[in-house]
Amino acid sequence: MSNARDHITEIEQVVNGSGSGRDPLVIDSWRRCVTEHQLDPYRNREAFILSERELRSHREQSEELIAIARSGLESLYSQVAGHEYVLLLGDAAGVAVEFLGDPHFDRRLRKAGLYLGADWSEARAGTCAIGACIASGQALTIHQTDHFDLTHTPLSCTAAPIYDTQGQFAAVLDISLLASPIAKASQNLALHLVAATARRIELANLMARTRHEWVLRFSRSPDFLDVDPEAAISLDGSGRIIGMTHGGAEILARAAGLDWRRPDLIVGRSLEDFFEMNVDDLADLTRERPTRDRMIVAHDGDRLFAHAIEPRRARRPSAPPVPNALGALGRDPAIDALRAKALKLARTALPILIQGETGTGKEFLARALHEASGRAGAFVAVNCAAIPESLIEAELFGHAPGAFTGASARGRKGLVEEADGGTLFLDEIGDMPLTLQARLLRVLAEGEVTPVGASQPKRVSPRVLSASHRALPDLVREGKLREDLYYRLAAATLTLPPLRAREDFDWLAGQLLANGAARISPEALHRLRAHRWPGNLRELGNVLAVAAAFCDDGVIRPADLPEGMDRPAALPAPPIEPQGVDPGADDPCAADPGMVDPGMVDPDARELSAALAATGGNVAAAARRLGIDRTTAHRRMRRFGIGRH
Numbered sequence: 001m002s003n004a005r006d007h008i009t010e011i012e013q014v015v016n017g018s019g020s021g022r023d024p025l026v027i028d029s030w031r032r033c034v035t036e037h038q039l040d041p042y043r044n045r046e047a048f049i050l051s052e053r054e055l056r057s058h059r060e061q062s063e064e065l066i067a068i069a070r071s072g073l074e075s076l077y078s079q080v081a082g083h084e085y086v087l088l089l090g091d092a093a094g095v096a097v098e099f100l101g102d103p104h105f106d107r108r109l110r111k112a113g114l115y116l117g118a119d120w121s122e123a124r125a126g127t128c129a130i131g132a133c134i135a136s137g138q139a140l141t142i143h144q145t146d147h148f149d150l151t152h153t154p155l156s157c158t159a160a161p162i163y164d165t166q167g168q169f170a171a172v173l174d175i176s177l178l179a180s181p182i183a184k185a186s187q188n189l190a191l192h193l194v195a196a197t198a199r200r201i202e203l204a205n206l207m208a209r210t211r212h213e214w215v216l217r218f219s220r221s222p223d224f225l226d227v228d229p230e231a232a233i234s235l236d237g238s239g240r241i242i243g244m245t246h247g248g249a250e251i252l253a254r255a256a257g258l259d260w261r262r263p264d265l266i267v268g269r270s271l272e273d274f275f276e277m278n279v280d281d282l283a284d285l286t287r288e289r290p291t292r293d294r295m296i297v298a299h300d301g302d303r304l305f306a307h308a309i310e311p312r313r314a315r316r317p318s319a320p321p322v323p324n325a326l327g328a329l330g331r332d333p334a335i336d337a338l339r340a341k342a343l344k345l346a347r348t349a350l351p352i353l354i355q356g357e358t359g360t361g362k363e364f365l366a367r368a369l370h371e372a373s374g375r376a377g378a379f380v381a382v383n384c385a386a387i388p389e390s391l392i393e394a395e396l397f398g399h400a401p402g403a404f405t406g407a408s409a410r411g412r413k414g415l416v417e418e419a420d421g422g423t424l425f426l427d428e429i430g431d432m433p434l435t436l437q438a439r440l441l442r443v444l445a446e447g448e449v450t451p452v453g454a455s456q457p458k459r460v461s462p463r464v465l466s467a468s469h470r471a472l473p474d475l476v477r478e479g480k481l482r483e484d485l486y487y488r489l490a491a492a493t494l495t496l497p498p499l500r501a502r503e504d505f506d507w508l509a510g511q512l513l514a515n516g517a518a519r520i521s522p523e524a525l526h527r528l529r530a531h532r533w534p535g536n537l538r539e540l541g542n543v544l545a546v547a548a549a550f551c552d553d554g555v556i557r558p559a560d561l562p563e564g565m566d567r568p569a570a571l572p573a574p575p576i577e578p579q580g581v582d583p584g585a586d587d588p589c590a591a592d593p594g595m596v597d598p599g600m601v602d603p604d605a606r607e608l609s610a611a612l613a614a615t616g617g618n619v620a621a622a623a624r625r626l627g628i629d630r631t632t633a634h635r636r637m638r639r640f641g642i643g644r645h
Contacts, residue, residue, distance in 0.1 A: 004150055008041045011148065025136055026146045029127040032135065033148045037123040044151045047113025048124055050095060052473050055117040055487075058095045063491060065171055066098050067350055068208055069162070069201045073100060073173075074445060076197045080175055080190070086114040090130045090159075090172040094121030097171075099484055100445055103438040105178070106484075112155060114176050116484055125149065129157035130172045137161055137169060137261070139195045143184040156180035158190040160198040165206050165234070165243035167263025173198045202245040203232055210234035210243050214282055215309040216271075218251060222291040222305045229307065237311075239271040239279030255298035274298060282308040326368045328511075329361070331504040334497045342494060346372035351444075351489050353429075354467040356496030358607070358626055359538030362467040363427060365496060370423040375463060377422020380415050385431035385628065392436055393452055397443075400453035416449050419462035426466040429489065430475050437482045444488045464489065499533040499540060512541050518548040520556045527558055534607055535626060542625075608636050617643075 014020050014027055015034045022030075033039040050058070059066070069089060077087045077100040086109055089098035099116040101109050109115050113125070122131030126148030132140055139160035145153050159174040173194050180186060207215065213236055217229035224230075231247030244252065244266070253260035255274040260266075272278050276297045285294045285308035296306045326342055329335050345352055346369050354362045363381060370379040387395050398414030416424060426432070432440070443449050444464060448457035466489045475481035502508070509520060509528065520528070524547070533539055543562055550560040611622035623633040636642070 007145055007150060007153065011041045022146065023140070025132055025138065025140050026127060026142065029122065029132045029135065029142075030148055032122060033126050037126075039123075039126050039148065041148065041150075045125065045149050046151060047111065047115075048119045049110065049113070049115065050117040050119060052117075052476065052483075055095070055097070058091055058093065059097045059487065059491075062089075062091045062097045062171065063350075065162075065164075065205070067348065067491065068205050069098070069171070069173075072197050072201045072204065073098060074447065076173075076175070076193060078446065079193060083177075085175045085177055085190070088114065088118070088120075088130070088172075088174040088176065090120055090134075090174060092134065092169055092171060093119075094124070094130050094134055094172070095119050096130075096174075099487075103441060103482075103484075108178060112178060113152075114155070114178070116487060120174075125152065128152060129159035129176070130174050133159040133161050133172045133174075134169065139191060139198070141184060141187045141191055143180070143187060144182075146184075154179055156184075156187055158187050158194050160191075160195040161246065162198045162201055163246040163249070165209050165245075166267060167244060167246070167249045167260070173201070199230070199245065199247060200228075202247075203229065206232055206234055206243055206245055212311045213237075213242060214239075214279075214311055216282070216285070217307045217309070218248070218304045219307075220304060222294075225291050225294070225305045225307050226287070235271060235279065235282075237279075239282075241267050241269055241271070243267075251298065251302065251304070255300050255302065257300075283310075284308075286310065326372055329365065329368065330502065331507050332497065332502040334502070335504070338494055338496070341492075342369055343372065345369070345492055345494075347374060349463055350491040351464045351466070353472065353490035353493045354465065354496065355471075355493060356467075356469060357498045357536055358469045358534075358628070359536035360469075360496040360498060361537050362469075362496060363425065365494065366423070366425045366427075366465045366467060369465060370425075370463075373423065373463060375422050377420055377462070378418060379423045379425065380419035380462075381425040381427060382415050383427045385428040392433065393439070396436070397439065397449050398451035400451050412451075414449065414451060416443060416462060417451075417458060417460055420460045422462060424462040424464050426464065426489075428468055429466040430468040430470045430472055430481055432481075434480070434482070437485050441482060441485045441488060444485075466490075499536040505529055508537065509540065509544065512537075512544050513548065518544075518551050518554050518556050520544075521558075524556045524558050524561060527561060534610065539625070605636070605642060608633065609642055612642065 010020065011030050011034070014022070014030050020027055034041070066089065073087060073089060080087070081102070084102065084105075086101040087099070088096040091097050096116055096118045101114065113120065119125065120128050120130035122128070122135055125131055127142060128147060129140060129142040132142055141156070141158040143156045147153050147155065155176055155178065157174055157176040159172050161169060162171040162173060164170040175190055175194050203217075213234050215232055215234050217225065217232040219225040219229045231251055232245050233241055233248040233252065234243035236242050241252065249260045249263055249266060252258070252266050252274050256266075256269075258265050276299070285296070285306045287307070291305060291307075294306050295303055297303055326339050326346075329339055342365070352369065354365055356362050366381070367379055382396065384392070394412070394414070396414050396416055398412050398417055443460070447459060447461055449460050450457040472481055472486055472490065476483045476486050499505070499508070505528075506525065509525065513519065528540075528543070535542075544556070546562055547556045547560040551557065607626060608622065611625045612619070615621035615625060619633050619637070626633070
């Protein structure tokens, strides 16, 4: 308690103008907390975690940066993970939009705010590494009692800024410890690592955005110029500055006597305003000359080794071809919009979540994305709901020789490894057991898989697509899906519309009968359009196949359709993102397992109850009707208390 009083007293003395042995950046932050943010050092503030909707908005705005930064983040985490560090990427507002940490410490990390969605802005959390970094624009460590708020004084946090190519503050890279050695100097290595990683992320961003322009990279040592440069700038064909890393901005600002905090005074100016050279001299700084001969002089006398990278020749085809599988998705306006998004995402490495009701074609879309990606590896589909829980770990990750009773004597490659260099499609990801979710998260974060019974991990690099007909945010709130895994899987989301909402029904029906086995009469087509199609495309395909078998002259008429096609659907169709309701003691359906009120329970229960009624209680037939595995059907029957009849 006396330590708490001493801490608050020191803050009050600093705010009143007294001296302190703290770093000037800490003192400045304490004063801002009181005078600008009106924070009270006597009042503790618990960690604040944004809602799922707010976090999604922040992540969407940072999506491109997260994708570019991911390799650097994972490389840094691999260096510090064994020392119990947590890595956060905060956006310009101070919200953690990416997180890497040991899943075993999830509860403690979330409570401390070292978690995805935590708000570490100075106005919210007081003096902290992310907030002070945003305010100062500098790399720094906020160690234990450097924190303004007593809640955070056990933590040690180190952060570095990430600037965009126009010199604007874009993000903060932070590594933190729940507890650390007493000396602040213990974090000097962490400060070096986080600053170096931020610099490399800025360079990767600059290279990605200006690949068709000149790039000039700098180093004070010729030995590191080509492998790990300190700074870089990009130039247009006339030699004007069009982009820069933060280090590049500082070099240019010093050379011209400008303030790096005013990037608008730098961007657009000519190379000659900063160096004793012009655009015609860039060709002499390529790798054709020895590194030690590539020295340039800035107007302030600074001497730097430089490496000029020539622009790549841009190929501009008149129109990119649409892969066959994506072109076959349909002709509905919603499908057109989805196809446009899919084409843009296909060749990226971003993980994609595909949402949609049962039977809307989620696996078809996943295969189309793989076909359009250009990846050389295989497309490997995993139905997370169909594999028995006791086998799913070995199926996904493989096993070493003789790892368990019944295991192959030669071992077996897992499905994740099978997808190396290709696409891993995780269907019904919401049904994956929680114990396996932690292992999958580690595979995605570290790019390594350890087979059951093995001691050494294997490097893997599959592109991950996942799908579910259930609303994954709901599963996260219910504790059935890990939040950090959800954001690992859903960098982007593609939602397939239900069949009843599509305007290209006639075209789809024709495609499903494209083999010429039959055609549909106008009367039969009218009745098909009136159906609600809870099973969507899969149900339509089955209905047309049966009708084609029944028709006598190659024309499907109403009499050839299965029963019920000429009547309104008995049950309302489930929404795209169903809101589950757990039947409990007050649920009228729970009283009689054989009687389920479809208006009172989960949409999955309504679908399953209807399928069982239509098939006379035949579970296998009901499962086929819904397009799910029989094991899944039995599991849902137990969960919802549904009987066979």
